[in-house]
Amino acid sequence: MTKKITGAEYPLSKIFSSEFEFVIPSYQRPYAWTVDQASELLDDLVAFHEAEGEEGYFLGSIVLIKSDGAPLSEVIDGQQRLTTLTILFAAIACAHDAANKDELKPYILEPGKKMEGILPKPRLSLRARDQGFFTKYIQNFNLNQLMDLDSSSLNNESQRNIRANAEYLLAEIEKRFEAPDELEAFVTFLLTRCFLVAVSTPTQESAFRVFSVMNSRGLDLQPTDIIKADLIGQIKGESSQNQYNEKWEEMEIDLTRGGFNDLFSYIRMIYAKEKAKRSLLEEFRAHVLPNNPDPRAFIDDVLEPFAGALNDIRSASFVATQHAETVNQYIRWLNRIDNSDWIPPAILFLKKHRGKPAQVARFFKLLERLAAFMHVDRHNVNDRIEVYGELISEIEGGARPDDMIQLNFNVKECKQFRAALDGDIYKLTPRRRNYLILRLDSFISDGAATYDPKILTIEHVLPQTVDDGSEWAEWWPDAEERERWVHRLANLVPLNKKKNSSAQNYDFAEKCKIYFSGTKNVSSYALTSQVISQTDWSPRTVRARQKKLVNVLMENWELD
Structure with a gap:
C-alpha cells in the first residue's frame, strides 16, 4: 500500500x-x-x-x-x-x-x-x-x-x-x-x-x-477569493451582488490574478503600516475590513481606486494634462528597484492626489530618490517597511511632498548617501549596481536615453587583473590603489551586450576601440562615451571622474 x-x-x-x-x-x-x-x-x-x-x-x-x-x-x-x-x-x-x-x-x-x-x-x-x-x-x-x-x-x-x-x-x-x-x-x-x-x-x-x-499561483484558492465571498455575500439583492461581482472580476482581469492578490497585500500595508506577522487573510480581516464595514463602499471607494492606481504603477501609464510623462519616467525607474515596498505609499498618494499632477510629479521624484537610497545603501526589508509605514502616515495626514520628513534628507543622511555612492559599487547585487549606473547615465544624457536591462552588462575600465609589463601596470603600479578604485563608480561602464572577454585586459586605447565602442565607433551610453573620449586612465583621471560623477548624482537627486 x-x-x-x-x-x-x-x-x-x-x-x-x-x-x-x-x-x-x-x-x-x-x-x-x-x-x-x-x-x-x-x-x-x-x-x-x-x-x-x-x-x-x-x-x-x-x-x-x-x-x-x-x-x-x-x-x-x-x-x-x-x-x-x-x-x-x-x-x-x-x-x-x-x-x-x-x-x-x-x-x-x-x-x-x-x-x-x-x-x-x-x-x-x-x-x-x-x-x-x-x-x-x-x-x-x-x-x-x-x-x-x-x-x-x-x-x-x-x-x-x-x-x-x-x-x-x-x-x-x-x-x-x-x-x-x-x-x-x-x-x-x-x-x-x-x-x-x-x-x-x-x-x-x-x-x-x-x-x-x-x-503555484494557478487556480488555487487565494485569500482574495475568501474575502470576495465574505464581502459580496453581505450585499443584499441578487442584481447588486452580480454588479459588484462583475466589478471585482474586472479588476482581477486587469491586474491579473497574481497582481490582484498583491494589491490586497499593499492595501493591508497602508492600513497596518507595519510588516505582516500573520497570513494575508488574517491581517486583512484585522486591519482593513473593520475600517470598512460597508462592502459596497469598500469596493467603490477603496478597492477600485487602489486598483486603478496600481494599474498606473505596473504599466507606467499615469494620465494627466500636465506632468504625466515626468511621473511615468519616475515610475519606470521605481519599477527597476529590487523590491515593491514603495508601492503602498505610491498608490495611496495617487488615490488621494490624482487630480494634482504637479504634486504627483514632485512626490514621485522624491519617492524615487528615497527608494534609490535604500536600494544602494542596502537597507533590509524591515528598515524599508518602517520608513514606508511612516511615509503612509504622513500622506494620510495631508502633508505636501516637500514637507514629508521621510522624503527629505537631513545632513547626516546626505552624507550617508554620498558614502554609499562613493563605495565599491560593483560589489552590489547586479540589479542594484545596474540601477545606479543607468540612473547616472540618464542624468548625464538628460533623460533622453532608453534602456533595455536584458542586454546590459557592467564592465571595468581598469581591469580587475592587471598583467605585469602592461600599460595598466605602468599607470597603476600600486596594487592597493588599484584595489581601492577598480570597483568604484568612475571605473565602471555600461555596455549593451557581453563583449569578448579576451579584450578585457587590452591597453586603454585598444580597449576603448574594440571593447567599449559600438558598431559605429560610438557607445549607446553617455557614461561609456565619456570614457572613450579620454586619452588616459591614470589614477588622477579616475579620481577626478569619481568626484564629478558622485556630484552629478547628488545634484540631480537634490542632495547637495
Missing part, C-alpha cells in the same frame, strides 16, 4: 534531531540567501521573541522526500531556511567565547547512538561541492577561521554567502545579547517555540507535485 503525503508541525528542537537527516540533492540550486535575508530572519525572530511571551513563531514549511520512520530526508523545498538556521545556531554557539557550544552542538551534529545504530554525522548535508566547506567552518564551529578568509578567495557564491551570513549573525548575536541569560532565553525560544511544518512523501514525483502546488 502506498504511503500518503503527510505533514506535521515540529519545533526546531525536533527538526534538528535524530528524527531528520537532511540532505540537499545535487540538482538543487546553490545556497543563495544573502545578508539581506539573514538579517530579515534574525530581526523577525528577535522582534517576536521580545514582543510575544508565550506564542509560537511559524517559520514556514519544508517539502521532503522521506519514508515513514526513516530519518533520511531529501530536501525539495526549504534548503535556504535550514542552512541559515544551522548558521544561526553555529553563530550562537561561537558567540561570547563559545559559552553555549556544548549545548548547541547536538542540534548541528548528530552525536551518534551506537546501540541504536545511529552514526555521528552532520544534521544537514549541503550539495557535494559545498559540504566540505560547510562542515569545516560552520558545523565544526570554526567561525573565526572562516572570518579570516578573503571572500574573493572562496570557490563560489554559495560559500561567499555562507561566510557573509556567518559573520553578520555572529556579530549581531554578540551585540544584541550581551547578557548570558538573555541569550539563553532566546535559544530556548528558538528551540521550543519556533516551528516548521515538514511535508513528507516517499517519492520524488509526489514531492515535486506538492512543491508545485504549494508554490
Whole structure:
C-alpha cells in the first residue's frame, strides 16, 4: 500500500534531531540567501521573541522526500531556511567565547547512538561541492577561521554567502545579547517555540507535485477569493451582488490574478503600516475590513481606486494634462528597484492626489530618490517597511511632498548617501549596481536615453587583473590603489551586450576601440562615451571622474 503525503508541525528542537537527516540533492540550486535575508530572519525572530511571551513563531514549511520512520530526508523545498538556521545556531554557539557550544552542538551534529545504530554525522548535508566547506567552518564551529578568509578567495557564491551570513549573525548575536541569560532565553525560544511544518512523501514525483502546488499561483484558492465571498455575500439583492461581482472580476482581469492578490497585500500595508506577522487573510480581516464595514463602499471607494492606481504603477501609464510623462519616467525607474515596498505609499498618494499632477510629479521624484537610497545603501526589508509605514502616515495626514520628513534628507543622511555612492559599487547585487549606473547615465544624457536591462552588462575600465609589463601596470603600479578604485563608480561602464572577454585586459586605447565602442565607433551610453573620449586612465583621471560623477548624482537627486 502506498504511503500518503503527510505533514506535521515540529519545533526546531525536533527538526534538528535524530528524527531528520537532511540532505540537499545535487540538482538543487546553490545556497543563495544573502545578508539581506539573514538579517530579515534574525530581526523577525528577535522582534517576536521580545514582543510575544508565550506564542509560537511559524517559520514556514519544508517539502521532503522521506519514508515513514526513516530519518533520511531529501530536501525539495526549504534548503535556504535550514542552512541559515544551522548558521544561526553555529553563530550562537561561537558567540561570547563559545559559552553555549556544548549545548548547541547536538542540534548541528548528530552525536551518534551506537546501540541504536545511529552514526555521528552532520544534521544537514549541503550539495557535494559545498559540504566540505560547510562542515569545516560552520558545523565544526570554526567561525573565526572562516572570518579570516578573503571572500574573493572562496570557490563560489554559495560559500561567499555562507561566510557573509556567518559573520553578520555572529556579530549581531554578540551585540544584541550581551547578557548570558538573555541569550539563553532566546535559544530556548528558538528551540521550543519556533516551528516548521515538514511535508513528507516517499517519492520524488509526489514531492515535486506538492512543491508545485504549494508554490503555484494557478487556480488555487487565494485569500482574495475568501474575502470576495465574505464581502459580496453581505450585499443584499441578487442584481447588486452580480454588479459588484462583475466589478471585482474586472479588476482581477486587469491586474491579473497574481497582481490582484498583491494589491490586497499593499492595501493591508497602508492600513497596518507595519510588516505582516500573520497570513494575508488574517491581517486583512484585522486591519482593513473593520475600517470598512460597508462592502459596497469598500469596493467603490477603496478597492477600485487602489486598483486603478496600481494599474498606473505596473504599466507606467499615469494620465494627466500636465506632468504625466515626468511621473511615468519616475515610475519606470521605481519599477527597476529590487523590491515593491514603495508601492503602498505610491498608490495611496495617487488615490488621494490624482487630480494634482504637479504634486504627483514632485512626490514621485522624491519617492524615487528615497527608494534609490535604500536600494544602494542596502537597507533590509524591515528598515524599508518602517520608513514606508511612516511615509503612509504622513500622506494620510495631508502633508505636501516637500514637507514629508521621510522624503527629505537631513545632513547626516546626505552624507550617508554620498558614502554609499562613493563605495565599491560593483560589489552590489547586479540589479542594484545596474540601477545606479543607468540612473547616472540618464542624468548625464538628460533623460533622453532608453534602456533595455536584458542586454546590459557592467564592465571595468581598469581591469580587475592587471598583467605585469602592461600599460595598466605602468599607470597603476600600486596594487592597493588599484584595489581601492577598480570597483568604484568612475571605473565602471555600461555596455549593451557581453563583449569578448579576451579584450578585457587590452591597453586603454585598444580597449576603448574594440571593447567599449559600438558598431559605429560610438557607445549607446553617455557614461561609456565619456570614457572613450579620454586619452588616459591614470589614477588622477579616475579620481577626478569619481568626484564629478558622485556630484552629478547628488545634484540631480537634490542632495547637495
